[in-house]
Amino acid sequence: MTEKKEKPIVIGLGEVLWDCFEEGRKPGGAPANVAFQANQLGLDGRIVSRIGDDALGEELLAFLQSQGLSTDLIQHDSSHPTGTVTVDKSISTAPVYTIHRNVAWEFLEFTDSLQAMTEKIAAVCFGTLAQRSPTTRQTIHRFLDALPPSCLRVYDVNLRQNDYSREILKTSFQKADVVKMNDEEWLVVAELFEQKRDSMVPFCQWLSETFRIPRICITRGGDGCLMVESNPEEGAFHVIEVPGEKVEVADTIGSGDAFTAAWIDALLHQAPLKLQAMFANAVGTLVATRAGGMPILREELEILRKEMGV
Numbered sequence: 001m002t003e004k005k006e007k008p009i010v011i012g013l014g015e016v017l018w019d020c021f022e023e024g025r026k027p028g029g030a031p032a033n034v035a036f037q038a039n040q041l042g043l044d045g046r047i048v049s050r051i052g053d054d055a056l057g058e059e060l061l062a063f064l065q066s067q068g069l070s071t072d073l074i075q076h077d078s079s080h081p082t083g084t085v086t087v088d089k090s091i092s093t094a095p096v097y098t099i100h101r102n103v104a105w106e107f108l109e110f111t112d113s114l115q116a117m118t119e120k121i122a123a124v125c126f127g128t129l130a131q132r133s134p135t136t137r138q139t140i141h142r143f144l145d146a147l148p149p150s151c152l153r154v155y156d157v158n159l160r161q162n163d164y165s166r167e168i169l170k171t172s173f174q175k176a177d178v179v180k181m182n183d184e185e186w187l188v189v190a191e192l193f194e195q196k197r198d199s200m201v202p203f204c205q206w207l208s209e210t211f212r213i214p215r216i217c218i219t220r221g222g223d224g225c226l227m228v229e230s231n232p233e234e235g236a237f238h239v240i241e242v243p244g245e246k247v248e249v250a251d252t253i254g255s256g257d258a259f260t261a262a263w264i265d266a267l268l269h270q271a272p273l274k275l276q277a278m279f280a281n282a283v284g285t286l287v288a289t290r291a292g293g294m295p296i297l298r299e300e301l302e303i304l305r306k307e308m309g310v
Contacts, residue, residue, distance in 0.1 A: 008122035014130030017083030026292035033257035106133035123152035254293030259284030
C-alpha cells in the first residue's frame, strides 16, 4: 500500500473577517481568501488569524470547516469582536471598504502552536492591513522570522485605506521573496520610496535589486499582469506579460487573492514563468465572475488546472 503524500501547507497570515454588503455578508479577509483558494486548488490552505467569541466568529468557523479547511490555527478572543468590513459597491467600479477597528484579528498572538507549525509550511502569504496593529504586526514578523529558508514568503501588498506606511512596506519587502501588487498600488509604493512612476519594469527592477526579491508581479485587472523573475546576484532579469480575458465581472473582491493563491500553487509545482502568470491570471479572472472573496469553485479550478497543465 502506497503512503499518501501530504499536501503542501499554505498559510494565510493576518485578517479573517466578514465583508458586509447591502444585500448580506460574505466571509473574507485577503490572507484568509488566499488560504481558502489554495485549499480549493488542492493544497493544504490554513488561516492564521483571530476571531471573537461571538456568533459571527462561530459562523465563520462553521463555513470554513464545511469547506474542508482546518481552523486549528484561528485564535479566539474574549475581549474583541470578530472583524467586519462594510463594502460599498455603489460609488465606483472599485469597491470602497470601511475596515472596522479594535477587532479580534488586530490582537493575533505568537503562540507555541504557531512556532511548532513553522517547520512544516511550504508557503505563507501576508499583507499590509493586519500590520496596522502593533500586536499583530509583531506576531507576523516573529512568524516570518521563524520560517525555514525553503518556505516561500509571499507579500501581497494589498493596500487598504491609509493603513500603511513606508516603514511597514520596507520591512515587509525585506522579509519577502515573492511580492504582488496591483497597478494602482505600485504607483503608491513608487511615490513612497521616491521612485519614478512612468514605467512598471524599471520599478520592478529597482524593487528587486533594492530588497533582493526574486519574484515580483503587478496585476492589471482586465489587462492581465506583468511578472518578473530575477537573480540580482547574477544580473538576471526576466519579464513576462500576459493579457487579460474579458469576462462579465460580478465583483473584484477576492480576485487578486485568488491570483496570489494560484501563483503560489504554480510556484510550488515549479511551473515555468509564463505558465505561472497565465494560470494565476486565469484563476483570478474566474473568481471575478463570482460574488465575494470565497466563492466555491473547487471543480472549476480542477478543470482549469488540468487544461493548463499546472
